[in-house]
Amino acid sequence: MNRMSWPAKLGMNILAWLIAVLMFFPIFWLLLTSFKTNALAASRTPAFFFSPTIAGYVNAIVDNAYVHYLINSCISAIGSTLICMALAIPAAYSMVFRRSKYTDSTLLWMLSTKMLPPVGVLIPIYIVYKDLHLLDSVWGLVLIFAAMNLPIVVWLLYTYFKDIPEAIIEAADIDGASLLTKLVRILVPLTLPGLLSTGLLAVVLAWNEAFWAINLTNVHGATLAVFVSGFKSARGQYWASMSAASVLSVLPILIAGWFTQRQLVRGLTFGAVK
Amino acid sequence: MAHPNKQRSKQAAARLRSAALIGPAAVYLFIWMIVPLAMTVYYSFRRYNLIEPYIKGNAGFSNYANIITDPNFIAGIINTLILVVSCLVLTVMIGLAFAIVYNNDHVVGKNLLRTFAASPFFIMPVVTGLLWKNLMLNPSFGLLAALQRALGISPIAFLSKVPLASVIGIISWQWTPFAMLVLLASLSAIPEDIKEAAYLDGAGAWQTFRYIVLPQLGRSLYAVIMLETIFFLVIFGQIYVATSGGPGNASTNLPYYIYLQAFSSYDIGAASAGAVFAIILANIVAIFLVRMISANIREDS
Numbered sequence: 411m412n413r414m415s416w417p418a419k420l421g422m423n424i425l426a427w428l429i430a431v432l433m434f435f436p437i438f439w440l441l442l443t444s445f446k447t448n449a450l451a452a453s454r455t456p457a458f459f460f461s462p463t464i465a466g467y468v469n470a471i472v473d474n475a476y477v478h479y480l481i482n483s484c485i486s487a488i489g490s491t492l493i494c495m496a497l498a499i500p501a502a503y504s505m506v507f508r509r510s511k512y513t514d515s516t517l518l519w520m521l522s523t524k525m526l527p528p529v530g531v532l533i534p535i536y537i538v539y540k541d542l543h544l545l546d547s548v549w550g551l552v553l554i555f556a557a558m559n560l561p562i563v564v565w566l567l568y569t570y571f572k573d574i575p576e577a578i579i580e581a582a583d584i585d586g587a588s589l590l591t592k593l594v595r596i597l598v599p600l601t602l603p604g605l606l607s608t609g610l611l612a613v614v615l616a617w618n619e620a621f622w623a624i625n626l627t628n629v630h631g632a633t634l635a636v637f638v639s640g641f642k643s644a645r646g647q648y649w650a651s652m653s654a655a656s657v658l659s660v661l662p663i664l665i666a667g668w669f670t671q672r673q674l675v676r677g678l679t680f681g682a683v684k
Numbered sequence: 685m686a687h688p689n690k691q692r693s694k695q696a697a698a699r700l701r702s703a704a705l706i707g708p709a710a711v712y713l714f715i716w717m718i719v720p721l722a723m724t725v726y727y728s729f730r731r732y733n734l735i736e737p738y739i740k741g742n743a744g745f746s747n748y749a750n751i752i753t754d755p756n757f758i759a760g761i762i763n764t765l766i767l768v769v770s771c772l773v774l775t776v777m778i779g780l781a782f783a784i785v786y787n788n789d790h791v792v793g794k795n796l797l798r799t800f801a802a803s804p805f806f807i808m809p810v811v812t813g814l815l816w817k818n819l820m821l822n823p824s825f826g827l828l829a830a831l832q833r834a835l836g837i838s839p840i841a842f843l844s845k846v847p848l849a850s851v852i853g854i855i856s857w858q859w860t861p862f863a864m865l866v867l868l869a870s871l872s873a874i875p876e877d878i879k880e881a882a883y884l885d886g887a888g889a890w891q892t893f894r895y896i897v898l899p900q901l902g903r904s905l906y907a908v909i910m911l912e913t914i915f916f917l918v919i920f921g922q923i924y925v926a927t928s929g930g931p932g933n934a935s936t937n938l939p940y941y942i943y944l945q946a947f948s949s950y951d952i953g954a955a956s957a958g959a960v961f962a963i964i965l966a967n968i969v970a971i972f973l974v975r976m977i978s979a980n981i982r983e984d985s
Contacts, residue, residue, distance in 0.1 A: 419790040430797040433861070437803055439827060440815050452825040453834075497709040507841035508698065516706055518978055523717040525970035527918045529939040530963040531716075533946055533956055534723035557716035564709060572984075592879075618808040620921030625943070635921070639810045642817075642925045649818055649825075656811045667806030668799050675865045679981050681864055682818050682907035682973060 431495045444653035451649035466654030481635035487616040490555030491609050494563040502567035507579050521680045528621050548631040555616040569622055570604035603657040605681045607673040608668055615664045634659040727956035734950035736818050747957040759933040760941035767937055768916040774856040779863025787871045805861035813925030816854045847927050847935040854922055864909050870904035910973040938962050
């Protein structure tokens with residue numbers, strides 16, 4: 411592959427740019443539309459050059475209570491990630507350093523729950539939530555998002571903990587270190603980048619989640635996914651507002667996503683790709 | 685050897701400790717996934733409608749009989765299969781082509797360009813649906829309509845004329861980056877010296893790809909196909925926003941059908957029976973995937 415002729419090299423570079431531009435263009439167009447007026451957003455000739463306005467953003471934030479949904483998205487994404495971490499760190503530790511003959515099958519079982527279609531468990535969860543008054547509650551989402559991401563987080567932490575030399579843990583055992591000491595002094599410092607990017611991935615997945623949010627919440631507990639889907643019957647006259655609301659909902663997580671590409675592949679393939 | 689009992693109790697204590705560490709996570713998943721799963725199967729045999737709560741009792745297989753004879757359910761199954769297979773073919777082939785481009789060392793700034801190309805995957809499915817439905821595919825004000833007019837074609841109303849194909853296109857845009865990133869990871873793991881050796885032996889670009897790259901990629905391709913099948917079977921957000929399953933049932937897939945049964949018809953029994961079908965469909969693929977992951981884990985440990 412080192413021996414390409416210069417036209418081939420040029421061709422590859424042009425292709426690489428073309429792919430990036432074409433794939434990103436719809437997102438760029440969304441961003442552009444968000445700075446138009448509603449009238450310009452729905453004009454029959456697409457406008458690339460115009461004097462930008464933030465009216466769409468003002469409409470999304472002031473008139474449409476964006477902040478309410480933003481807070482719910484933050485609570486559900488961060489809350490569920492914290493629960494995941496609290497449950498997954500001891501589990502992954504045990505799977506790596508306290509192995510038994512049940513370890514592999516337990517890990518495999520946990521991963522297999524991620525292959526279950528959410529729609530297969532939707533109805534009972536809806537009915538139980540109704541009885542427990544968890545419908546339209548952000549805390550209900552926190553609990554279900556944690557269950558949704560737990561297998562992925564366990565799996566990623568398992569792969570990170572495996573990179574820690576066992577001798578370090580053995581030495582700590584001989585010194586009589588407690589589990590908490592080992593966690594705080596050894597495991598967390600040694601795998602901090604991995605832990606942080608795993609957490610970030612869990613936040614991204616919870617943030618973008620639509621199925622549970624749409625089915626279990628409506629207003630009070632609703633996240634940005636529900637907020638944005640409220641624009642689904644918006645006609646042309648609201649496209650700038652719709653675009654601004656969309657940009658406000660995806661931009662932070664798009665940037666976070668750029669930094670989690672590697673974990674994303676590792677986490678969503680559950681070790682099926684080596 | 686001197687104290688077999690003591691050793692055994694020590695082992696038992698160690699096992700207990702490890703169970704105490706895994707336990708909370710395992711119990712949490714059990715409560716959230718396995719218990720509701722059993723409840724779904726139970727409801728599928730019950731008469732249960734949220735509008736008529738006084739009608740109760742055993743339904744036998746009547747819920748199953750009802751949905752199997754429901755044309756919307758049949759359409760939902762067929763649409764789901766078409767959607768999964770089409771999206772698989774598109775995302776894997778295009779994703780592989782993209783991965784080959786971004787694996788090429790002669791591409792200047794390939795990591796940055798790849799990041800931009802990967803962006804659709806991080807967009808909320810709901811926003812993906814809105815963005816394509818309105819800004820791209822709208823027959824009056826959409827960008828594609830403007831493009832078609834510029835080319836002298838009268839704009840096609842994509843979402844009402846070819847709804848399923850449009851949904852397939854939208855989902856493929858979102859998921860091609862996933863196939864690309866996974867295949868790219870495995871392409872870049874192929875050692876440069878193997879390709880070098882092939883070159884020295886006189887292999888051309890196509891032969892190198894066919895006999896060296898493709899066999900190495902085989903496992904990843906298989907994994908991507910399995911994983912994407914699992915994820916495509918549960919597509920919901922894009923359809924909910926872009927077409928609401930319509931027109932009619934033209935773009936209703938199985939999850940959307942179940943959603944309609946539960947929250948439009950309030951028929952919990954029928955919705956649960958549909959959900960059992962969804963679980964079975966997913967399990968057919970999951971069995972192969974679990975077997976593959978299991979082999980990988982065992983190899984590692």
